[in-house]
Structures are given as C-alpha cells and as structure tokens.
Amino acid sequence: MKRFYIIGFAILLGFDTLAQLSFKYAGDQALPVQANLAWLERVFTQPWVYGAVVGYIGAFFTWMTLLRRAPIGPAFAASHLEVVSVLLLSVPVFGESIGWSQALGAAAIVAGIFCLALSESEDEPG
Structure with a gap:
C-alpha cells in the first residue's frame, strides 16, 4: 500500500x-x-495552455484515485507539494530566485507533510 x-x-x-x-x-x-x-488567440495558440489542461485533468483523476484509499489528512497535505516543486523548478526554468522566506515556507510544507505522515503511520493498527 505504501508503494x-x-x-x-x-x-x-x-x-x-x-x-x-x-x-x-x-x-x-x-x-x-x-x-x-487577438489576446485570446495568442493564449490559445500557445501549446503550454494545453500542457496546463493535461496537467489539471491528470491531477484530477489521480487525486480521485488516491482519495479512495489514502487518509484525507496526509493526502490533502501531500497534494500541496507542488508549491515546493514549482518553487524549485522556477529557478532553472524561469530564472527566478528563491529568498529565505520562500525556502522557509517550503521547508515548513515538507515538515508538515512529514509530521502528518508519521502520525498517520503511528495510528495504523499492528
């Protein structure tokens, strides 16, 4: 089940x-x-718009599948890991920089998910 x-x-x-x-x-x-x-035409001729649509549709179906089996607390928290991944990937992809407050926020998100996952595993019987 962990896998x-x-x-x-x-x-x-x-x-x-x-x-x-x-x-x-x-x-x-x-x-x-x-x-x-003209602006709408520019938007919808960008292939990345369709990447976003694919991403949201894929995320929706994946999330619905996970919710059938995963405990809601850790699942909801883990679903926010994309904040951290987007933050980290925005540096090489868009040339953005990460400040100390963003790094601290990302660390808090990861720590919170870790704590929820640990508490959930302690509640499991056996």
Missing part, C-alpha cells in the same frame, strides 16, 4: 507541477494582457 501512495503522489505532483509551469509559460508568451480576441 501505491508513493507512486500516486509522485504522479499527482508531476501533473500539478506541469499545470502550474505550463500556465506560467503560456502567460508569459501571451503578454500583454488585453481584453480582445
């Missing part, structure tokens, strides 16, 4: 990260934002 969770959450993390990075890339390519048909 199911690890693989499932890795897939969920991949889909969520794909969606977020794709939206960012597509948004950067569609600038400047304008309320007209």
Whole structure:
C-alpha cells in the first residue's frame, strides 16, 4: 500500500507541477494582457495552455484515485507539494530566485507533510 501512495503522489505532483509551469509559460508568451480576441488567440495558440489542461485533468483523476484509499489528512497535505516543486523548478526554468522566506515556507510544507505522515503511520493498527 505504501508503494501505491508513493507512486500516486509522485504522479499527482508531476501533473500539478506541469499545470502550474505550463500556465506560467503560456502567460508569459501571451503578454500583454488585453481584453480582445487577438489576446485570446495568442493564449490559445500557445501549446503550454494545453500542457496546463493535461496537467489539471491528470491531477484530477489521480487525486480521485488516491482519495479512495489514502487518509484525507496526509493526502490533502501531500497534494500541496507542488508549491515546493514549482518553487524549485522556477529557478532553472524561469530564472527566478528563491529568498529565505520562500525556502522557509517550503521547508515548513515538507515538515508538515512529514509530521502528518508519521502520525498517520503511528495510528495504523499492528
């Protein structure tokens, strides 16, 4: 069962990260934002928009599958790991930098997920 969770959450993390990075890339390519048909055409001709759609659809189905078996507390917390993965990947992909507050926040997210996972494993019988 642990392998199911690890693989499932890795897939969920991949889909969520794909969606977020794709939206960012597509948004950067569609600038400047304008309320007209030309802007909508620029948005929907970006292949990254479709990467975002694939990411969200994949994440939805993966999440629904995980919720059938995973405890809701750790599952909900682990679903937020994409915040950390997007933060880390934004450095090489978009040339952004990570400040101490972002690093501290990412560490808090990971520590919280770890604590929830430990408490859940202690509650398991046997």
